[in-house]
Amino acid sequence: MGKPLSILSLQGICAYYGELQALFDIDLDLTQGDILALIGANGAGKSTLLRTLTGLTTVGGKTRLTGRMAFEGQPIESLPPERIVEMGIALVPEGRRLFSRMSVEDNLLCGAYLPIWRQGARRKLDEIYALFPRLAERRRQIVTQMSGGEQQMVAIGRALMTSPRLLLLDEVSLGLSPAAVEELYGNLQRLRNELTIIVVEQDLQRAMGFAGRAAVMLEGRVVLANDISKLSREEITTAYFGGSGHASPQTKMPVQGVH
C-alpha cells in the first residue's frame, strides 16, 4: 500500500466576521478515510471552521478569509460554496436548516440539483432510503412535521445526495433524545468506510467512540490534535478548558453569534 492520500490540507487559515477574528492560523491535514472529531467549547470556532471549508465565509463583504485550503490537491480557498460542493465537500449545518416547506423527498432532491448528479438521483435516493429506512416511509411528508431525529436524517441525506467525499457534520445530535442519537450514529457507522468525515460533537464520549482522530479548538485555535488512541481523556479536557497553558488566554469581545 502506498502513502495514504491527502484529502484536505489547511495552512494558516484565519477567518473574520467583520472586525472579529474567529479563526487564528489553523493548520489541519486529513488523509482519505480519516474520521476527525472536532471538539471545543461554545464559541470556539468549530462551526466557523466547517463553514470556511464549504466556502461560506468567503461569501460577501462582512466575512473574510486568509490562508490556504486544498481539497484533493486543488486550491479551494477562493471558491464559492456552489463550486466547493461540486468538488466533493458537503456540510450538514448546525441546526439542520432544512427547506421547511418541502417534503422529505424534495429536500433530498435539492441535494441532486447539479446536472452531473441528476442522472443518478433516483439510485442515490434509494441509497439514502436504505441508510435511513425511516425516511422511506415518510418521503411525502413535510419536514417540519417530523421528529428532530428524522429531520436530522433528512439533513444528512440531503448532504449525501451531493455525492461528497468529505462530509462535515455540525452537531448532528443536538437536541435529540439518547435513543435518537444512538440510532443516528448507528446509521452513520455505515458511512465510515466510504467517506472522510469531520464531526463536531459535544458529547465527548460519543465523539471519541466514533472518530479515529481528534482536534480540540479553543478560542479560534486548534490547541491539540492527535489520534484518539494516543490521547487521554484528561489531555482533551484540559485543552478544552484552556488549562494546558498551550494557548494564550484570549479575551474576546462578546459578539452575538447567529449560530
Place this chain on the structure above:
Amino acid sequence: MTTEDFYWALIDLANGLMTGATLGGYYALISVGLALTFGVMKLVNLSHGDWLIVAAYLAVVILGLYPVSPFWVLLPLVPMMFVIGYVLQRGLLNRVSTFAVERRGLSPIMAMMLPLLITFGISTVLSQALQLVFSTNAQTIRNDYSFSAIALSQDLSISTLRLGFLVLAAVLIGALALFIQRTHIGRAIRATSDDAEIAALMGMRTAHVYGVASGLSLMFAAFAGFMIGMSRSFQPFDGPPYLLTAFGVVVIGGLGSLGGCFLGGIVLGITQVLAGTYFGPAAQQLAGYLLILLVLAARPQGLFKR
C-alpha cells in the same frame, strides 16, 4: 316580489359573478409577476406595472412590423420579456437586493430602501422612455375579439376575450405552479427563497436562480401586457394603477402565493363588479380598496394562505 323581479335579480347576480370572475382572471394575470418576485426574493418591484405597459407597446411594435393575427405576437414577446427580466436581475437587481446589501454590511434600513428606490427609478425611466418613443397617444392592440360575446341565455352573455383570459390565467398560473413544484430549477427557486445560503451549499447559483425568477416574472408581464393591449387602450404612464391593483390582489391572496394570487384576483373582481351592480359605478373602486383594507386588518397573511 314578482317572479319577473326575481328573475332579473338572479340575472343581475349571475352577470355580476361572471363578469367579476373574468375580471378576476385578468387581475390575477396582472399580479402573478409581482407575487413571484416578492415570494422568491422578497423584492417589492415598484416597476411591475410599467413592465406590463412596456410589453403592451412591444406587442404593438411587433405587430406593426409583422401584421399577423395578434395572438402570434406572444411567440416572440414572451421569451423577449424573459430575457429582459433575467438580464435585469443579474445585471442590476442582484446587486441591490436586500440579501446582497446586508452582506455588504450596510444598515438594514438601506437594505430595505435600496431595492424600493431602484425599482421606483426603473419605473420612472421606463415610463419616460415610452413617452419619448411613442408620445402620449393612446394605443391598443387591434383585434376582432374586442366586442364579441358568447350568449349563455337570452339575457346573459359573457365577453369572449375576458373568458379567454380567465382560462389563460388559470392555465398559465397552474403551469407555473407545476413548474415550481416539479422541475429542478423550480425546486431551486423554492430552496433559494427559503434559505439562500443552504441552497448555495446544494450547488445552486443564487444569482442565476434569482435571474430565472425575474425572467418568469416578466414573462407573465408579457402575457398580462398583451391582455391589457387586447382589451383596452394604454398610455406610457398607465403602469402605476396596474401596480396598485396587483398589490391589492397579492395582499388579498397572501403575499407571494401563486394559487392565492389567482383566487385573490377573482375575489377582488367579483367584489368590485357586485358593488358596481348594486351601488352604482362609483362604488366599484371603493369596494375594492375597502376589501383590501379589511383583509390587511383581519387577515394580513391573506385569505388563502394556510
